Amino acid sequence: MATPIHRYRIVQWIDYRLPIFSWTNEHLIDYPAPRNLNYWWNFGSLAGFMLVVQIVTGVILAMHYTPHVDHAFKSTEHIMRDVEWGWMMRYLHANGASMFFVVIYIHIFRGFYYGSYKSPREILWWLGVIILFLMMGSAFMGYVLPWGQMSFWAATVITNLLSAIPWIGETLVTWLWGGFSVDNALLNRFFSLHYLLPFLLCGVVFLHIWALHHRKSNNPLGIDIKSSKDTIPFSPYYTIKDMFGLGIMLFVLAIFVFYLPNYLGESINYIEADPLVTPPHIVPEWYFLPYYAILRAVPDKLGGVIAMVASIAILFVLPWLDTSKVRSARFRPLYKQFFWIFVADCIVLGWVGANPPEGSFILIGRICSIYYFAHFLIILPLLGKFERTKPLPESIHQAVLPSESPQNASGVPPDDPPNTTSPTPPSTGKQ
Amino acid sequence: MTDTASDNDGTKPEGEETRRDFLILAAGAMGAMGGIGVVWPLIETMNPSADVLALSSTEVDISSIEVGQSITVKWRGKPVFIRRRTMDEISAARAVKIDELSDPQSDQDRVQEAEWLILVGVCTHLGCIPLGNKLGDPRGDFGGWFCPCHGSHYDTSGRIRQGPAPENLKVPEYTFLDESLIRIG
Amino acid sequence: MRYTIILVAILFGLTLVTISDADAAGDALEPPDHEWSHTGVFGTFDRAELQRGFQVFQEVCASCHSLNYIAFRNLIEIGFSEDQVKAIASEYEVEDGPDGEGEMFMRSARPSDYFPAPFANSQAARSANGGSLPPDLSLMVKARDGGLDYLYGILVGYEEEPPDGFELAEGMSYNHYFPGHQIAMPEPLYEDAVEYSDGTEASIDQLAHDVSVFLAWTAEPELEIRKQTGLKVLIFLAVFTALIYIIKRRVWAKLH
Numbered sequence: 001m002a003t004p005i006h007r008y009r010i011v012q013w014i015d016y017r018l019p020i021f022s023w024t025n026e027h028l029i030d031y032p033a034p035r036n037l038n039y040w041w042n043f044g045s046l047a048g049f050m051l052v053v054q055i056v057t058g059v060i061l062a063m064h065y066t067p068h069v070d071h072a073f074k075s076t077e078h079i080m081r082d083v084e085w086g087w088m089m090r091y092l093h094a095n096g097a098s099m100f101f102v103v104i105y106i107h108i109f110r111g112f113y114y115g116s117y118k119s120p121r122e123i124l125w126w127l128g129v130i131i132l133f134l135m136m137g138s139a140f141m142g143y144v145l146p147w148g149q150m151s152f153w154a155a156t157v158i159t160n161l162l163s164a165i166p167w168i169g170e171t172l173v174t175w176l177w178g179g180f181s182v183d184n185a186l187l188n189r190f191f192s193l194h195y196l197l198p199f200l201l202c203g204v205v206f207l208h209i210w211a212l213h214h215r216k217s218n219n220p221l222g223i224d225i226k227s228s229k230d231t232i233p234f235s236p237y238y239t240i241k242d243m244f245g246l247g248i249m250l251f252v253l254a255i256f257v258f259y260l261p262n263y264l265g266e267s268i269n270y271i272e273a274d275p276l277v278t279p280p281h282i283v284p285e286w287y288f289l290p291y292y293a294i295l296r297a298v299p300d301k302l303g304g305v306i307a308m309v310a311s312i313a314i315l316f317v318l319p320w321l322d323t324s325k326v327r328s329a330r331f332r333p334l335y336k337q338f339f340w341i342f343v344a345d346c347i348v349l350g351w352v353g354a355n356p357p358e359g360s361f362i363l364i365g366r367i368c369s370i371y372y373f374a375h376f377l378i379i380l381p382l383l384g385k386f387e388r389t390k391p392l393p394e395s396i397h398q399a400v401l402p403s404e405s406p407q408n409a410s411g412v413p414p415d416d417p418p419n420t421t422s423p424t425p426p427s428t429g430k431q
Numbered sequence: 432m433t434d435t436a437s438d439n440d441g442t443k444p445e446g447e448e449t450r451r452d453f454l455i456l457a458a459g460a461m462g463a464m465g466g467i468g469v470v471w472p473l474i475e476t477m478n479p480s481a482d483v484l485a486l487s488s489t490e491v492d493i494s495s496i497e498v499g500q501s502i503t504v505k506w507r508g509k510p511v512f513i514r515r516r517t518m519d520e521i522s523a524a525r526a527v528k529i530d531e532l533s534d535p536q537s538d539q540d541r542v543q544e545a546e547w548l549i550l551v552g553v554c555t556h557l558g559c560i561p562l563g564n565k566l567g568d569p570r571g572d573f574g575g576w577f578c579p580c581h582g583s584h585y586d587t588s589g590r591i592r593q594g595p596a597p598e599n600l601k602v603p604e605y606t607f608l609d610e611s612l613i614r615i616g
Numbered sequence: 617m618r619y620t621i622i623l624v625a626i627l628f629g630l631t632l633v634t635i636s637d638a639d640a641a642g643d644a645l646e647p648p649d650h651e652w653s654h655t656g657v658f659g660t661f662d663r664a665e666l667q668r669g670f671q672v673f674q675e676v677c678a679s680c681h682s683l684n685y686i687a688f689r690n691l692i693e694i695g696f697s698e699d700q701v702k703a704i705a706s707e708y709e710v711e712d713g714p715d716g717e718g719e720m721f722m723r724s725a726r727p728s729d730y731f732p733a734p735f736a737n738s739q740a741a742r743s744a745n746g747g748s749l750p751p752d753l754s755l756m757v758k759a760r761d762g763g764l765d766y767l768y769g770i771l772v773g774y775e776e777e778p779p780d781g782f783e784l785a786e787g788m789s790y791n792h793y794f795p796g797h798q799i800a801m802p803e804p805l806y807e808d809a810v811e812y813s814d815g816t817e818a819s820i821d822q823l824a825h826d827v828s829v830f831l832a833w834t835a836e837p838e839l840e841i842r843k844q845t846g847l848k849v850l851i852f853l854a855v856f857t858a859l860i861y862i863i864k865r866r867v868w869a870k871l872h
Contacts, residue, residue: 247857258846270759
């Protein structure tokens with residue numbers, strides 16, 4: 001594996017025994033990536049970076065935090081006031097969690113739009129959904145740790161959901177609590193698990209990237225890589241582009257950390273947990289709001305829990321629900337519209353989740369929840385059957401390099417659309 | 432048709448190359464600065480926090496200590512021996528030949544006022560607390576302190592005389608605020 | 617695409633309309649907008665305000681409210697000298713012990729001690745205040761929606777008489793900005809409640825302003841350094857990102 005660095009004997013010696021240099025070269029430097037990736041492809045690396053930020057700040061915080069009901073709140077204030085740069089570590093970690101979710105949601109919706117979940121990337125997608133579940137678990141447990149009013153009551157409400165499970169529900173909740181209510185036993189084990197989950201996450205991320213590298217990245221056109229003309233080496237092109245995206249993300253993160261550190265949070269969490277006083281409105285962090293809305297939309301307790309879990313679990317079967325042979329929404333004019341409606345639906349669900357379940361919120365919440373599932377279970381399968389997709393370009397490089405194609409690079413193809421994922425309907429040549 | 436980045440074929444103007452090199456150098460330098468700017472606070476968070484620093488000195492009222500009596504106070508999580516020495520103990524300390532000591536130090540260098548010996552009560556070998564401050568404690572062969580862990584003997588000035596300890600018992604930073612009050616640390 | 621946008625807009629509009637109906641907090645008025653020196657990107661605390669606010673806290677609020685997260689040594693940050701801090705601390709007594717006999721005892725406070733609470737526990741606080749618990753004030757500015765403006769509003773928002781038709785419960789006072797308009801705390805501030813050591817006129821407005829700023833500091837003592845560091849970080853990132861972008865364009869230019 002001859003790379004420039006291999007001219008050093010020491011590099012050869014190490015590489016022969018543990019191929020870290022060859023491996024780095026294969027996966028970070030020479031790795032072939034489609035030449036037409038747009039900025040929506042930056043968000044994977046941004047998510048990886050945020051994971052590192054959370055782990056580093058988290059380990060630092062854990063040096064100063066005490067996971068006991070009598071000391072949790074106070075030790076968090078100790079971090080804010082007495083530990084050098086403690087306020088910065090805490091705000092980085094709290095706002096970092098939000099940034100992590102922003103980045104991951106954009107990453108997921110990129111997948112929706114460009115069909116990145118389709119064959120042969122189904123397992124890559126599943127690993128992603130597992131990552132999402134692990135992130136949600138970590139975030140939920142992390143929020144309990146400062147032991148504010150919202151920490152306590154969100155923990156109470158959400159852990160109580162398990163009691164909806166028939167027969168074993170109550171026992172399960174008692175087992176989870178390690179007691180008869182949310183108390184010290186729960187706080188302590190949440191701290192332990194909150195420390196553990198991110199490292200499980202790292203393992204799943206490794207598998208996620210391995211799966212990605214095996215079949216290579218998708219691209220905005222949604223068509224396969226045909227030859228090396230379609231790709232460019234990851235370094236320097238995407239390394240520098242990722243660095244740029246990182247700079248933008250860090251800028252946004254810094255605005256929150258240094259100037260709006262509590263904007264995304266709940267003020268009531270600066271009051272120490274009181275098991276005898278329930279706050280007037282119990283609201284999760286913003287990244288859980290859509291699921292919270294779905295939970296409350298169903299009048300039945302167990303039904304609400306099932307709907308909430310199903311809203312994410314349904315992503316596992318998405319590759320089979322979406323029956324279209326065309327990956328990218330660029331060539332699916334109908335799907336494109338439904339995609340944006342779906343985005344709007346998720347945002348409205350979030351808004352509903354932020355508000356008390358009263359008045360018109362109830363109706364809107366139900367409509368949007370039903371629509372959410374309809375999008376996956378009805379619209380996508382039907383679209384695949386009946387949508388007239390636009391003809392696909394012959395290859396990536398032909399569509400992207402202006403000197404190659406007869407027209408300019410916009411995916412307008414030659415007369416015979418060649419086979420890509422599978423036969424597309426004959427082109428009429430019209431948009 | 433080339434499909435990979437082409438090398439500079441030598442026809443690019445000179446200015447172009449130096450400008451690119453400058454950009455990369457500038458970015459690299461800023462990146463390094465940024466890296467240090469990130470790592471430094473991470474290291475500093477492990478420094479003693481403000482509340483710990485606030486307790487880094489303690490004031491002790493020594494007015495009730497009799498001659499020949501010792502007390503132990505806690506300072507920075509460690510025991511501090513405060514002994515009001517008798518005349519015999521002082522003269523014994525001063526009679527010792529300095530070059531016979533494995534850690535040479537004169538008694539005068541170890542006290543501000545001869546009567547008051549203030550030492551950190553942690554054996555310089557491996558950190559046990561030597562005996563000798565309480566009534567009935569063994570004091571070792573030199574009238575000072577005796578460490579039971581590995582048998583180090585300290586004299587009436589707290590200097591190591593026998594045993595594996597490499598150094599004399601440490602004298603902490605202290606000040607006499609007045610006749611009856613000292614501040615340690 | 618066009619009708620997608622229209623649909624999205626309608627959905628948004630619907631939701632917004634339903635929001636503006638009811639303020640879930642119980643139709644309390646928006647607190648008045650007030651000028652504070654520490655808000656904004658370049659904000660800093662005014663040390664004179666902080667010290668006056670501290671005086672108000674000491675003389676008015678501390679009889680009922682604790683300040684558990686502030687130690688006397690923190691007062692150095694609002695402009696007192698080490699000697700002044702020692703003097704302030706020594707005016708207070710804190711519990712220590714056990715002594716040689718195993719008894720707890722009181723001693724005068726040192727800078728490393730925290731502000732002693734006026735009541736031994738919450739039950740004692742309730743019984744001395746008609747069943748209501750005066751909350752700790754260290755974090756109050758962060759613990760309430762509306763923050764500083766809300767706190768200031770409460771302090772200046774009392775009315776002698778509730779408006780016609782309003783049922784005021786026994787022992788409660790009417791307040792414009794408190795949710796529900798009935799507050800258990802009687803009006804704490806009045807003209808010249810405190811004689812400021814720097815001679816500033818002690819109107820209710822001034823007292824409320826100063827003690828609010830003091831509480832803003834107790835909640836966020838790191839505010840000034842946070843904003844300063846933020847400015848440096850943002851400038852660095854802006855320059856660095858611009859540099860990276862230029863390099864990125866040049867690197868990618870090679871492809872075409």
